Amino acid sequence: xxxxxxxxxxxxxxxxxxxxxxxxxxxxxxxxxxxxxxxxxxxxxxxxxxxxxxxxxxxxxxxxxxxxxxxxxxxxxxxxxxxxxxxxxxxxxxxxxx
Amino acid sequence: xxxxxxxxxxxxxxxxxxxxxxxxxxxxxxxxxxxxxxxxxxxxxxxxxxxxxxxxxxxxxxxxxxxxxxxxxxxxxxxxxxxxxxxxxxxxxxxxxxxxxxxxxxxxxxxxxxxxxxxxxxxxxxxxxxxxxxxxxxxxxxxxxxxxxxxxxxxxxxxxxxxxxxxxxxxxxxxxxxxxxxxxxxxxxxxxxxxxxxxxxxxxxxxxxxxxxxxxxxxxxxxxxxxxxxxxxxxxxxxxxxxxxxxxxxxxxxxxxxxxxxxxxxxxxxxxxxxxxxxxxxxxxxxxxxxxxxxxxxxxxxxxxxxxxxxxxxxxxxxxxxxx
Numbered sequence: 001x002x003x004x005x006x007x008x009x010x011x012x013x014x015x016x017x018x019x020x021x022x023x024x025x026x027x028x029x030x031x032x033x034x035x036x037x038x039x040x041x042x043x044x045x046x047x048x049x050x051x052x053x054x055x056x057x058x059x060x061x062x063x064x065x066x067x068x069x070x071x072x073x074x075x076x077x078x079x080x081x082x083x084x085x086x087x088x089x090x091x092x093x094x095x096x097x098x
Numbered sequence: 099x100x101x102x103x104x105x106x107x108x109x110x111x112x113x114x115x116x117x118x119x120x121x122x123x124x125x126x127x128x129x130x131x132x133x134x135x136x137x138x139x140x141x142x143x144x145x146x147x148x149x150x151x152x153x154x155x156x157x158x159x160x161x162x163x164x165x166x167x168x169x170x171x172x173x174x175x176x177x178x179x180x181x182x183x184x185x186x187x188x189x190x191x192x193x194x195x196x197x198x199x200x201x202x203x204x205x206x207x208x209x210x211x212x213x214x215x216x217x218x219x220x221x222x223x224x225x226x227x228x229x230x231x232x233x234x235x236x237x238x239x240x241x242x243x244x245x246x247x248x249x250x251x252x253x254x255x256x257x258x259x260x261x262x263x264x265x266x267x268x269x270x271x272x273x274x275x276x277x278x279x280x281x282x283x284x285x286x287x288x289x290x291x292x293x294x295x296x297x298x299x300x301x302x303x304x305x306x307x308x309x310x311x312x313x314x315x316x317x318x319x320x321x322x323x324x325x326x327x328x329x330x331x332x333x334x335x336x337x338x339x340x341x342x343x344x345x346x347x348x349x350x351x352x353x354x355x356x357x358x359x360x361x362x363x364x365x366x367x368x369x370x371x372x373x374x375x376x377x378x379x380x381x382x383x384x385x386x387x388x389x390x391x392x393x394x395x396x397x398x399x400x401x402x403x404x405x406x407x408x409x410x411x412x413x414x415x416x417x418x419x420x421x422x
Contacts, residue, residue: 020237055239055290055310059135066133066146067126081136082288086324089287093322 010039010048017049021058027071031057034075104210106152106165114166118157125153138241140260144272151207154215161215168214232302239290241312244281246321246328249313249375250350252283257311277309284376285313287323321350326381328374333390334358339366349373349383356385364389 012020017028025044032039032047036056039047060074069077107114110124129150130136134143155161240259248255257279260272277296285291290310297307315323320331332347342360346353351373358368366387374381394400 051292051310052289055312058237058239063133063135066150067129077136085288089317089322092317 010050012049012051012054014044014047014049017054017057020054021061023057023061027061028057030071031060031075034071036060036071036075036078102210103169104148104152104208105169106155109148109152110156112156116156118159121153121156125149125157129153147207151211154207155211165214233300233304235300235304235307236298237307237310238297239310239312241314242279243314243316244285246315246318246323247350248281249283249285249315253281255279255281279311281313284380286326286375287313287315289313323375323381326375326377326379328381328383330383330385331388332356332385333388334362336389336391339363339387339389347385351376351383354383358387362387 014025014028017023018025021028029044031037032044037049037053039049039053041047056078060071060078063069063074063077064071107116110116110121110128112120112124116124129146132142132146132149134146137146155165238261242255242257244253244255247253255278257277259275259277261275277293279291279293282291290312293309293311295306296309300306322329328350330347330349332345334345338345338358339362340360342358342362345356345358347356348354354370354373356368356370364387368385368387370383370385372380373383392399394403
């Protein structure tokens, strides 16, 4: 396998995420506990985030601010959006006209 | 300076006489409809900003009163010139240094808005104006559509993004920006590629933000993906499915040789481990059999079908009656 294969690096710490998203440790911890992102380990100091995780956290935050949601609500919205995307992709596959 | 008059009531789709409750309700409905994270249409983001701006004015009784007073006699799109000395001349109104009802979106508002309500505030509070303020620019996000093959081989693509930019006369316009992007091998749908320093410009000496490109795959007639796994709809003949046999086919991961088991059913799945999207633990390839009937469009074909009909005791509806 070639060496430029995408290995999504889990190289962002909790502090990195807080700094880059402009969020408090509590807020990011809430997202982890809500299951928005799956970071391995139960100790917050050992959590490793990917860039995709970061994008998801930023999205959740935007939805909360813009639509007056709470974290549980925004995580639910993102999960449902992902399901809709999957279903739309399947639908497209079965019915290219749609 | 002149600019276009904006009809905030029309933006929210409410009457001029609308109550605070009606405005709030209209705004919330539209915000959910056009939120750029929920609505992927091209114009959604611009529309969302417009709605936010209209709400900021109309949900604040003072701003609304000032807007009503100013706007008398103007039509949407008409050139608008605020009275000289505005807002000082606007008796009873003081908007300087006032945070908006929803401060988060403040900086994206139109010139029309800023001229009436926000200019002083921006000069006082905006980070851009402070000589010693340095901060990283905002990260921006976009979606790109790539071919499935790109993730198997990696690729270089030139993409065009529509980016809002402030034109010389102060209007927000959408400009095309072209970027060369390297698609890394093994990227999955929904993942984001990060382009360093290609996002919003930094403040002061701060560096530019990053650009995140969310990947989606162009729909394909025979292939689709679920996570790391690749699904191939493979057309097979009725006899290949019934009798079994070897089929050679090409896949994005290279040519494969398939052993179709005898008595395979329509929709039957064959799994080829590790032939899905490349990764440290690559996904699998699922071949889904699509049994395709030859058309009965020649005397020979008709005769063969008639022979089967006569010779085979087969009724696919035999179980139906029992289950009704």
